[in-house]
Amino acid sequence: xxxxxxxxxxxxxxxxxxxxxxxxxxxxxxxxxxxxxxxxxxxxxxxxxxxxxxxxxxxxxxxxxxxxxxxxxxxxxxxxxxxxxxxxxxxxxxxxxxxxxxxxxxxxxxxxxxxxxxxxxxxxxxxxxxxxxxxxxxxxxxxxxxxxxxxxxxxxxxxxxxxxxxxxxxxxxxxxxxxxxxxxxxxxxxxxxxxxxxxxxxxxxxxxxxxxxxxxxxxxxxxxxxxxxxxxxxxxxxxxxxxxxxxxxxxxxxxxxxxxxxxxxxxxxxxxxxxxxxxxxxxxxxxxxxxxxxxxxxxxxxxxxxxxxxxxxxxxxxxxxxxxxxxxxxxxxxxxxxxxxxxxxxxxxxxxxxxxxxxxxxxxxx
Amino acid sequence: xxxxxxxxxxxxxxxxxxxxxxxxxxxxxxxxxxxxxxxxxxxxxxxxxxxxxxxxxxxxxxxxxxxxxxxxxxxxxxxxxxxxxxxxxxxxxxxxxxxxxxxxxxxxxxxxxxxxxxxxxx
Numbered sequence: 001x002x003x004x005x006x007x008x009x010x011x012x013x014x015x016x017x018x019x020x021x022x023x024x025x026x027x028x029x030x031x032x033x034x035x036x037x038x039x040x041x042x043x044x045x046x047x048x049x050x051x052x053x054x055x056x057x058x059x060x061x062x063x064x065x066x067x068x069x070x071x072x073x074x075x076x077x078x079x080x081x082x083x084x085x086x087x088x089x090x091x092x093x094x095x096x097x098x099x100x101x102x103x104x105x106x107x108x109x110x111x112x113x114x115x116x117x118x119x120x121x122x123x124x125x126x127x128x129x130x131x132x133x134x135x136x137x138x139x140x141x142x143x144x145x146x147x148x149x150x151x152x153x154x155x156x157x158x159x160x161x162x163x164x165x166x167x168x169x170x171x172x173x174x175x176x177x178x179x180x181x182x183x184x185x186x187x188x189x190x191x192x193x194x195x196x197x198x199x200x201x202x203x204x205x206x207x208x209x210x211x212x213x214x215x216x217x218x219x220x221x222x223x224x225x226x227x228x229x230x231x232x233x234x235x236x237x238x239x240x241x242x243x244x245x246x247x248x249x250x251x252x253x254x255x256x257x258x259x260x261x262x263x264x265x266x267x268x269x270x271x272x273x274x275x276x277x278x279x280x281x282x283x284x285x286x287x288x289x290x291x292x293x294x295x296x297x298x299x300x301x302x303x304x305x306x307x308x309x310x311x312x313x314x315x316x317x318x319x320x321x322x323x324x325x326x327x328x329x330x331x332x333x334x335x336x337x338x339x340x341x342x343x344x345x346x347x348x349x350x351x352x353x354x355x356x357x358x359x360x361x362x363x364x365x366x
Numbered sequence: 367x368x369x370x371x372x373x374x375x376x377x378x379x380x381x382x383x384x385x386x387x388x389x390x391x392x393x394x395x396x397x398x399x400x401x402x403x404x405x406x407x408x409x410x411x412x413x414x415x416x417x418x419x420x421x422x423x424x425x426x427x428x429x430x431x432x433x434x435x436x437x438x439x440x441x442x443x444x445x446x447x448x449x450x451x452x453x454x455x456x457x458x459x460x461x462x463x464x465x466x467x468x469x470x471x472x473x474x475x476x477x478x479x480x481x482x483x484x485x486x487x488x
Contacts, residue, residue, distance in 0.1 A: 038425045039400040316402040316425045
């Protein structure tokens with residue numbers, strides 16, 4: 001059952017025709033799996049190409065002479081240092097340096113940027129951007145686009161067959177190949193792949209070409225989750241939240257050194273004082289012993305039975321072929337190889353702290 | 367001759383000589399998707415109707431399987447420890463979950479037959 005305010009994907013009819021099973025996510029009715037099932041969808045993405053409808057995510061265009069200044073205030077980012085077509089993973093932080101959302105900013109021109117934000121936070125993000133835009137000479141446009149991701153080692157070949165050349169585009173770069181299109185070489189599976197925002201009619205044409213290619217399979221949200229977890233990537237709302245700062249989350253690599261030291265972004269003071277004293281907890285990968293998955297919410301204990309942290313996402317990794325999880329532990333325990341125990345329905349399952357990612361990234365960096 | 371009963375919670379049980387073999391229906395395994403782990407009950411465990419007897423875990427989620435009647439666990443399907451996907455491929459045969467000696471056979475009267483179960487899942 002879906003409530004009246006549940007949002008539906010523009011291409012929902014295509015997913016119904018493909019036999020998708022739907023479920024609620026971040027206010028949207030989303031395809032969770034297709035008839036092949038989550039295991040096959042996951043493995044197909046790692047071996048060939050998975051096609052994801054991620055139109056629940058939101059694209060914002062920011063333009064105007066103040067767009068660099070706006071972004072430098074909104075995010076711990078040096079937007080002016082981005083080359084044209086370069087993308088950067090960054091955040092919106094609150095005044096306590098908690099992560100309101102994680103997003104990708106791509107520079108499209110001297111005074112024009114694309115921001116890709118998460119579904120669940122799109123409204124809050126838009127409000128924040130519009131509020132800031134009043135202080136700067138900048139304009140925020142929420143774009144009405146279908147947003148597709150095609151991920152996996154054969155994604156480029158499938159796009160090429162569909163008439164879209166990707167050759168010179170490298171990982172974390174994006175551009176506008178056609179009017180009202182935005183395409184970046186990025187994704188959230190750990191594989192080489194692309195994200196494409198485009199008008200609905202164009203999207204229907206592109207999907208029709210892609211799904212007749214045997215290398216391409218529709219992949220739902222369930223496999224998207226197991227893919228990103230194996231790749232060690234955070235899901236906002238679980239692994240990162242407004243209560244978690246980028247230092248605790250182990251995401252300081254996304255914040256340039258100069259920005260850390262002197263940036264005037266929201267949350268800068270709080271983040272500096274967290275860095276000064278060191279975060280009390282850290283995000284780690286967790287590998288449970290045996291085959292039983294350890295899931296979000298499970299409490300973690302040290303060998304003496306003292307509380308040590310908690311799991312924020314967990315499940316089974318079809319490519320890793322064992323359960324995989326992520327969570328937060330006290331900083332003193334956050335060392336690869338350290339042994340902890342997760343409470344799963346009263347049973348203490350041994351878990352090893354494991355380096356992330358669980359499956360190696362295969363981005364096309366050049 | 368064994369008789370098969372069903373519950374509204376999508377378990378089946380085949381009763382022979384006071385012992386029930388219990389599993390989940392084909393409809394249930396399809397809803398759950400690929401199973402990766404089955405947490406089986408201990409032998410001798412006394413189950414009361416409605417207790418969680420088994421937890422089946424798919425890639426995405428853990429789901430409880432309830433005891434359809436009262437009784438004592440006499441056997442668990444240990445082949446699921448190495449191959450939980452048997453529940454997906456053979457839910458009503460090799461993918462059975464556990465066997466239990468019934469405490470009160472009259473409880474079977476409250477369960478569904480195959481036609482009623484089919485009507486229940488529509």
